[in-house]
Amino acid sequence: MANIIGLTGGIASGKSTVSAFLQDKGYTIIDADLAARMVVEVGQPAYLAIVEAFGKGILQENGQIDRAGLGAIIFNDQSKRNLLNGIVHPAVRSMMLSHKDEAIENGKQTVIMDVPLLFESDLTWMVDRTIVVTVEEDVQLSRLMKRNELTEEEAASRISSQLPLREKAEKADAVIDNNGSVEDTLKQVEELLAAWGLKP
Numbered sequence: 001m002a003n004i005i006g007l008t009g010g011i012a013s014g015k016s017t018v019s020a021f022l023q024d025k026g027y028t029i030i031d032a033d034l035a036a037r038m039v040v041e042v043g044q045p046a047y048l049a050i051v052e053a054f055g056k057g058i059l060q061e062n063g064q065i066d067r068a069g070l071g072a073i074i075f076n077d078q079s080k081r082n083l084l085n086g087i088v089h090p091a092v093r094s095m096m097l098s099h100k101d102e103a104i105e106n107g108k109q110t111v112i113m114d115v116p117l118l119f120e121s122d123l124t125w126m127v128d129r130t131i132v133v134t135v136e137e138d139v140q141l142s143r144l145m146k147r148n149e150l151t152e153e154e155a156a157s158r159i160s161s162q163l164p165l166r167e168k169a170e171k172a173d174a175v176i177d178n179n180g181s182v183e184d185t186l187k188q189v190e191e192l193l194a195a196w197g198l199k200p
Ligand SMILES: CC(C)(COP(=O)(O)OP(=O)(O)OC[C@H]1O[C@@H](n2cnc3c(N)ncnc32)[C@H](O)[C@@H]1O)[C@@H](O)C(=O)NCCC(=O)NCCS
Pocket: 010, 011, 012, 032, 033, 036, 066, 067, 068, 070, 071, 074, 081, 084, 085, 088, 089, 092, 115, 116, 117, 161, 162
């Protein structure tokens, strides 16, 4: 039986840093953010539904969705966020489940589902065990401001659109503390892989 692991965290908490490391080590990663980009490519059903719901103002000149523009709308408005989630999430979920089944058919022993909204969207039924990558909120805020070139206010509104990291850590089967160096973090990941006996 394959081990299905849910990897989650908060925005800019270090989840991608951990999943890139796992991928380098040969683990199969199924990435919700990547799936969420694929299902909104020009002409896809979710793309058409987004244009219908939000108008052509959210498109770039080349017809692709202006992600920064759409982000500025949905991270500041819960009803708009729910509207977008209702369009994108079902398509993301079915793409992820079919990639997971494919990986199992191909004999993978461990499949890592990298899902930022694992708890918010009640998706823990998809996985056997959960890992949360956590940081203190001030570290999260400053890493997010730096990475996305956001003001403090913009970054804070993104963080508050998710369940607080402290609550996610309480729900998780394992917690990776990413307040220190990347090296410290990856050492904890190695230890967890060994403790749980996870092989790629
Ligand atoms: C709003 C969008 C266009 C912004 O795109 P952008 O390229 O700037 O960000 P990206 O997609 O890389 O997401 C970065 C992070 O933002 C957070 N985030 C994204 N969407 C949401 C959301 N609806 N609610 C809360 N947090 C979110 C996640 O932590 C994610 O890892 C995009 O995030 C999107 O389409 N979101 C809706 C789909 C979704 O929920 N994706 C997250 C996992 S399924």
